[in-house]
Amino acid sequence: MTAPVRVLVCDDQELIRTGIATIVDAQPDLEVVGECGDGCTAVDLAVRLRPDVVVMDVRMPVLDGIEATRRLAGAGVTQPTKILVVTTFNLDEYVYEALRAGASGFLLKDAPPAQLLHGIRTVATGAALLAPEVTRQLVGRYAARIRPVKGTPDDVPLTPRELEVLRLIADGLSNSEIAATLVISHETVKTYVSRILTKLQLRDRVQAVVYAYRQGLVA
Structure with missing residues (x-):
């Protein structure tokens, strides 16, 4: 049997974090290995637990998701971590910076559970994931x-x-x-x-x- 994909969930909103973890843990091929509510803890846990995928919020206290992503998957990182950014498009102006920092893709927080699960599985394989319905708007808005x-x-x-x-x-x-x-x-x-x-x-x-x-x- 293939080992389940190990997932670390990072979001400062407990309700959202718990919801994501519950959805992920209910899948036989996925396993939540940790949860946290700030970017600094996300980096520490990712280094210690070595998850296959980190589901990363952008706006978090102590250390935001962008810098956490850069530390885990940015240029020069010997063993980059695969990171899927989940964000609220209308609020997170710097989500594209997270992609530049090394994230493998992004999804909106209001994406249906099936899309979230697909995103985690896609990123785990080493492929990138872009949400086509918002890519042009997002990149175009911050292209300058x-x-x-x-x-x-x-x-x-x-x-x-x-x-x-x-x-x-x-x-x-x-x-x-x-x-x-x-x-x-x-x-x-x-x-x-x-x-x-x-x-x-x-x-x-x-x-x-x-x-x-x-x-x-x-x-």
Whole structure:
């Protein structure tokens, strides 16, 4: 039997934290190994317990979720922790900074339980998770903060087709949606995505979205 995915739940609101933990623990393939209500404790527990996935709130006391994410999954971390950010889009202005800090994806707090569980399982496999319905709004709203002062699309070492795929990724499209848009096979899209990540030395689709906006590839 495959060992269950070990999950650490971090949220300063006890009701939400308990709700998430209850939903997760009810799944035979998932296991809650710890809970906490602030970012500092989240870092300590993650280092000590080594969960497969940390479900991380953004706004927490002592240490916020962004800095906690950076310490657990940011550049230079030897054994980065997989982090799924859960947030309230209308309130958390810096959620995208959490993705830049190394989070593997994000979901809204009002997402249905099935979507939360899917998100945890997806991130646990090493894949990235973006909520397509809010990706464009979220990134577009804060694009100015992450776009560099210099550099042009001409600096991007991708073919025209790869650039096209990257722009669609940045728009929050899934591989299947990209395949339908470009009228190519799903496997071909996967090949393009793999090439893009390799050429740009990016970890996952989340980083690809950040890269696209920083390079001014998406309006």
